Amino acid sequence: xxxxxxxxxxxGAMAVGSALLVVTTARLVHSALWLVVTLGALAGCYLLLxxxxxxxxxxxxxxxxxVVLLLFALMLTRAPxxxxxxxxxxxxxxxxxxxxxxxxxxxxxxxxGFGGARVSVDEESVGSATSxxxxxxxxxxxxxxxxxVLLLAALVGAIVxxxxxxxxxxxxx
Amino acid sequence: xSTEPFLVLSALLFTIGAFGVLIRxxxxxxxxxxxxxxxxxxxxxxxxxxxxxxLDGQIAAFFVMVVAAAEVVVGLAIIVTIFxxxxxxxxDDASLLKY
Amino acid sequence: xxxxxxxxxxxxLTRMDGYYGSYVPVLAIIVVGAVLVTAMFLGxxxxxxxxxxxxxxxxxxxxxxxxxxxxxxxxxxxxxxxYLYVVFAVDAVFLFPxxxxxxxxxxxxxxxxxxxxxxxxxxxxxxxxKGVLAWT
Numbered sequence: 001x002x003x004x005x006x007x008x009x010x011x012g013a014m015a016v017g018s019a020l021l022v023v024t025t026a027r028l029v030h031s032a033l034w035l036v037v038t039l040g041a042l043a044g045c046y047l048l049l050x051x052x053x054x055x056x057x058x059x060x061x062x063x064x065x066x067v068v069l070l071l072f073a074l075m076l077t078r079a080p081x082x083x084x085x086x087x088x089x090x091x092x093x094x095x096x097x098x099x100x101x102x103x104x105x106x107x108x109x110x111x112x113g114f115g116g117a118r119v120s121v122d123e124e125s126v127g128s129a130t131s132x133x134x135x136x137x138x139x140x141x142x143x144x145x146x147x148x149v150l151l152l153a154a155l156v157g158a159i160v161x162x163x164x165x166x167x168x169x170x171x172x173x
Numbered sequence: 174x175s176t177e178p179f180l181v182l183s184a185l186l187f188t189i190g191a192f193g194v195l196i197r198x199x200x201x202x203x204x205x206x207x208x209x210x211x212x213x214x215x216x217x218x219x220x221x222x223x224x225x226x227x228l229d230g231q232i233a234a235f236f237v238m239v240v241a242a243a244e245v246v247v248g249l250a251i252i253v254t255i256f257x258x259x260x261x262x263x264x265d266d267a268s269l270l271k272y
Numbered sequence: 273x274x275x276x277x278x279x280x281x282x283x284x285l286t287r288m289d290g291y292y293g294s295y296v297p298v299l300a301i302i303v304v305g306a307v308l309v310t311a312m313f314l315g316x317x318x319x320x321x322x323x324x325x326x327x328x329x330x331x332x333x334x335x336x337x338x339x340x341x342x343x344x345x346x347x348x349x350x351x352x353x354x355y356l357y358v359v360f361a362v363d364a365v366f367l368f369p370x371x372x373x374x375x376x377x378x379x380x381x382x383x384x385x386x387x388x389x390x391x392x393x394x395x396x397x398x399x400x401x402k403g404v405l406a407w408t
Contacts, residue, residue, distance in 0.1 A: 002174065003292075004292070008178060009178075012182045015186060016182070016185055016189070019186055019190070019209055020189060022193065022202075022205055022206070022209065023190075023192055023193035023196070023197070028199060028201070028202060031202050031205055035205050035209070038212070039212065042212050042216060045179065045216060046216075046219050046234075049179070049219050049222075049223045050223055053235070053368075053369065054215075054219060054231050054235055058215075060361065060365055061239070061358075061361060061365060062238065065242060065357060065362070066241070066242055068354065068358075069245055069249055069358050070205060070245070070249070072249075072350065072351055072354045073201050073249040073351070075345065076253050076348065076351055077252065077253065078345045079201070079262070086198065087197065087202070088197060089198055091195075091196070094195075095195035095196045096192060098191070098192075098195060099188050099189075099192035099195065100188070102187070102188055102191050103184060103185065103187070103188030103191075106188065107184045110177070110181065111181070114176050114177065115177065117175070117176040117224050118174065118176060119174055119175075119176050119220060119224050120174075121174045126222070126223065126226070126228065126231070127222070127228060127231045129368050129372050130369070130372040130373060131228060132232070132235070132369045133368075133370055133371075134373050134376075134377075135232055136232060136366075137369075137370065137373055137374075137377055137381045137384065144384070145384065145387055147236065147239050147240070147388075148387070148388040148392055150239075150240065151239070151243055151359050151391075151392055151395070152391050152392055152395045153243075154247050155359050155396075155399070156395060157250065158246045158247055158352075158355050159398065159402055161250040161251060162250050162254065162348060162404075163404065239365075242358055243359075243362075245358070246355045249351075253348070253351060257348075
């Protein structure tokens with residue numbers, strides 16, 4: 001097996017293992033921290049696929065910003081740090097069956113549809129910052145500008161939501 | 174290298190995320206599981222980009238990340254607002270649209 | 273030259289050209305870091321005496337017994353700055369690819385980035401006008 005294949009196996013095992021821990025751990029804060037491991041392993045997979053820029057954006061946005069925001073939200077909702085019971089609902093069996101069927105369908109579809117497809121893992125990077133910038137500013141300008149409107153809407157929405165009660169004097173420091 | 178391992182990993186992560194959305198009670202952890210599912214889709218996008226040898230899949234993955242960040246900003250603001258009115262972040266306590 | 277000697281012994285490992293080769297140092301640093309931390313904790317565990325007592329489990333708070341728990345609810349105003357940070361981190365991520373190509377694509381690209389930043393700046397102005405940015 002090639003070095004790339006071996007590294008992929010390592011990253012994949014890390015991603016699946018830590019994703020299972022995100023879903024099953026009995027401590028809320030550990031969920032967020034295991035999510036960091038999953039996202040890091042996925043960034044490694046992107047690097048193996050030659051998507052340099054996407055991998056580092058994954059580290060910057062997901063690990064650096066989104067997980068921080070999730071931890072902030074955990075602190076704001078007074079999530080306890082210790083082991084907790086009752087974090088998962090009782091219908092574990094039904095959920096596992098549903099997820100199992102979803103997984104089976106997905107795996108069957110990708111194996112049937114892309115069974116013989118290959119990805120080249122020769123020495124080239126296809127997604128450097130330069131080539132991504134070239135593609136965005138040549139072919140994807142309109143989606144890029146629409147994203148700025150989306151970010152503006154998200155910002156205004158979050159401000160309105162988090163100001164709602166604070167202005168009525170309920171939340172004094 | 175074959176595309177199958179990457180796509181199967183993507184499918185597995187999506188399945189784990191879906192399982193987490195179904196069993197977890199805390200709304201923020203449900204959010205983390207949604208992030209897992211989005212990341213699984215991103216891995217498939219990047220794999221297909223490499224398979225076809227062009228950048229479109231990677232651009233899609235990049236835009237998905239940006240949209241996910243916007244979604245997290247609004248979603249967590251909603252969860253925090255619900256927590257301030259109900260003193261609970263459990264999805265079981267937020268089953269009514271009106272309070 | 274130690275690198276030349278190493279290159280002659282391990283020609284495959286020290287080949288730094290190419291895409292995967294350029295990430296060999298990153299991988300090496302991760303591996304060395306993991307090994308170093310593991311070795312330090314393992315050495316600590318092997319060498320230290322182990323006499324646990326309930327007092328040793330207390331949080332150290334300058335010699336005084338700790339009061340309350342260490343995990344308090346933070347105020348909502350920190351959250352506002354957290355999501356402002358997320359939005360502008362996303363904004364900054366677009367600047368990296370833009371910075372590598374705007375010289376080649378000309379002033380149109382500068383204008384497009386100006387529109388992008390201008391629209392997000394409206395959000396910042398909104399936050400400022402609503403008094404979200406004020407600390408007290």
